[in-house]
Amino acid sequence: MTHIDAGSELDPVHPVALPGGTAPGLSSAQVAERVARGQVNDVPVRSSRSLGEIVRANVFTRFNAIIGVLWLVMLFVAPIQDSLFGFVILANTGIGIVQEWRAKQTLDSLAVIGEARPTVRRDGRSTEVATDRIVLDDLVEIGPGDKIVVDGVCAEADGLEIDESLLTGEADPVVKRPGDPVMSGSFVVAGGGAFKVTKVGREAYAAQLAEEASRFTLVHSELRSGISTILKYVTWMMVPAAVGLVVTQLVVKNNDLKDAVARTVGGIIPMVPEGLVLLTSVAFAIGVIRLGRKQCLVQELPAIEGLARVDTVCLDKTGTLTEGGMDVTGLRTLDGADEGYVRRVLGALGESDPRPNASLQAIIDAYPDSDDWRCVESLPFSSARKYSGATFSEGDGETSSWLLGAPDVLLAPDDPALAETGRLNEQGLRVLLLARATRDLEAPEPARGARPTALVVLEQRLRPDAADTLRYFADQDVQAKVISGDNAVSVGAVAAKLGLKGAAVDARRLPDNRPEMARALEEATVFGRVTPQQKRDMVGALQSDGRTVAMTGDGVNDVLALKDADIGVSMGSGSEATRAVAQIVLLNNSFATLPSVVGEGRRVIGNITRVATLFLVKTVYSVLLAVLVVCWQVEYPFLPRHLTLLSTLTIGIPAFFLALAPNKERARPHFVRRVMRYAIPGGVLAGAATFATYLLARHHYTGPGALDAETSAATLTLFLISMWVLVIIARPYTWWRVVLVAAMGVAFLCVLVVPALQRFFALKLVGVTMPWTAVGLAVVAAAALELLWRWVGRRFPV
Helix, strand or coil, rough: CCCCCCHCCCCCCCCCCCCCCCCCCHHHHHHHHHHHHCCCCCCCCCCCCCHHHHHHHHHCHHHHHHHHHHHHHHHHHHHHHHHHHHHHHHHHHHHHHHHHHHHHHHHHHHHHCCCCCCEECCCEEEECCCCCHCEEECCCEEECCCCCCEEEEEEEEEEEEEHHHHCCCCCEEEEEECCCCCCCCCCCEEEEEEEEEEEEHCCCCHHHHHHHHHCCCCCCHHHHHHHHHHHHHHHHHHHHHHHHHHHHHHHHHCCCCHHHHHHHHHHHHEEEEEEHHHHHHHHHHHHHHHHHCCEEEEECCCHHHHHCCCCEEECCCCCCCEEEEEEEEEEEECCCCCCCHHHHHHHHHHCCCCCCHHHHHHHHHCCCCCCCCCCEEECCCCCCEEEEEEHHHHHHHCCEEEEEEEEHHHHHCCHHHHHHHHHHHHHCCCCEEEECCCCCCCCCCCCCCEEEEEEEEEEEEHHHHHHHHHEEEHCCCCCCEEEEECCCCHHHHHHHCCCCCCCCECCCCCCCCHHHHHHHHHHCCCEECCCCCHHHHHHHHHHCCCCCEEEECCCCCHHHHHHHHEEEEEECCCCCHCCCCHCCCCCCCCCCHHHHHHHHHHHHHHHHHHHHHHHHHHHHHHHHHHHHHHHHHHCCCCCHHHHEEEEHHHHHHHHHHHHHHCCCCCCCCCCHHHHHHHHHHHHHHHHHHHHHHHHHHHHCCCCCHHHHHHHHHHHHHHHHHHHHHHHHHCCCCCCCHHHHHHHHHHHHHHHHCCCHHHHCCCCCCCCHHHHHHHHHHHHHHHHHHHHHHHHHHHHHCC
């Protein structure tokens, strides 16, 4: 795409002044012309993989390649029942693709709901458009919390301050004036204005960097990295074991070629824990679908797991514990000020801000505007400043400047008005101070010398579900820290109403040193007067203390902390900037959805840890059997059909149900160690007992059908031990778990007693001595396994 700079000779823009001195933006014809030229912001923002990528990721895997080759071999050299494992892999891969596609559709539909819709000025009117509908030279209007989605040049500014920290690392907001560059990926923290678009699509390189940095900074997934580590070691074990097996079966024993190939493949196939990766993907995908039904957008799949590991949740009060709206419940004048005049000032202040926050909106609702007052200068509200201001030309020609903000910021520490403010804060009320400024608003410290005029008392609306949610976190041993820009006493009172216990601390008195700050955060629960940079520092201090931190918020002052937290959670009604950096967006704006996200993560992690043990016990005993066969130089005891049957009944079907079952266990770290400390002894016992049965059977049976009888006895031992592993993994028992285990046992019994199934799976117990010997060895191994796993749990705690 050829880029043409704004103002080129192709289509110069000649803004026509509108009332108020604003430009009308592009005309419809100019927009259509730019669309025809391809000068559109057409860089797609994808929430998930494409269908092609999903298919490739599920089909073209290392283990699918191994199994696919072996399956093709078996189709030519053995009966179809020895090729069943290939059809199982096809079904598993198909399930994985379908589930991830369903999850993608859920993500994409939710992403459309939650995506940013910038306001552009066209034909003199303000219109919301999708990000990919912005064209070159568009005039984009911006205000507090808006994310800059394309590069441009500032055209209008009214106290406009932009945070570029996500791009430059500079924490302080940058004041923008007409002519200054505006970078995509930054966001507005105060004031408002408009900028003219100078780069769109792939030309806006900063936008690509910002999107990559903010949206696709992937959450670390211990589950996925742990499984990758396990698969790497499995591959290393498979290669020498498989080579030894091939040599033994084809050369040393000099067997019939087809039978030797079948038994070689039968030894290699069970070494591959192919279903483990599938089940992990399916569990994550189903988690996304379940949360999507609750209007929860998971922008990164591993975020489900991440929130389940969280042990500290940092909550912003406004929008999280309280609803966005407020109500003015009182006006208390100071120093004999006239209440009628104060009401006119408040009405004018409300009218002066085109994008009022919740506090100012409550004032607008309570005090109508005075038509004869005109705003000549304004100072937008900033989270760092804690106040806003405006200068008015009053109807009688007088000029006055006013400030509205936090009393403890605007007043001297010994001012008597602070005592009254403290009493109101203790009741959980929010208090703003109206003060008459004695200095120009553009002065370095406009609040110095301001004269207090009135206290505006606001009541915050508590979220009805906040108390239950906080109680849930307390029950789950997850610490909640309330971090707010409001007065600490007021925030503490609100937290107390919701049942959150702990001291309230003014963040201005927190130490800057990170270890000392971490100690202070450990001792208190509520923190007030926190600046945006402090929120970020507090998250870092908690992380330095070994905590996994989630941060919730909806305001622009939360962006830096959300970005640095292990998991960022934004409200759907929050600013564009917070939604862009968060891994999880609660589109229904309900704090009560968080327990569902935590629960979904715990279900995924807990269940995958369970079923991973099943899969890896099979891998361990398969490798051990291959090694023992090579050392003893005997035929491999199993055909592929035998191990397909065992894997299906003791692992495949049970694992699918166990992986999707409810699970409220708290997520614990060290996934690989947790799984392998049980899988290795379990696999070693199962392999040793099975091979012992096989050797005894070789001495017991003679004649033409001896190998089939030996295989049947060994299969019985291996099935019984594998079933006992399943019995242990399925604890604690519920009715459906008991039914599941019993059904698998009944299915195997049917194979042993139904003649057609006996022939199909080549399983027939001969005589009485060896079958009961096989059962006896399995019982001994199961008892040893029970004792060994208990000892391992005590000896090697994780």
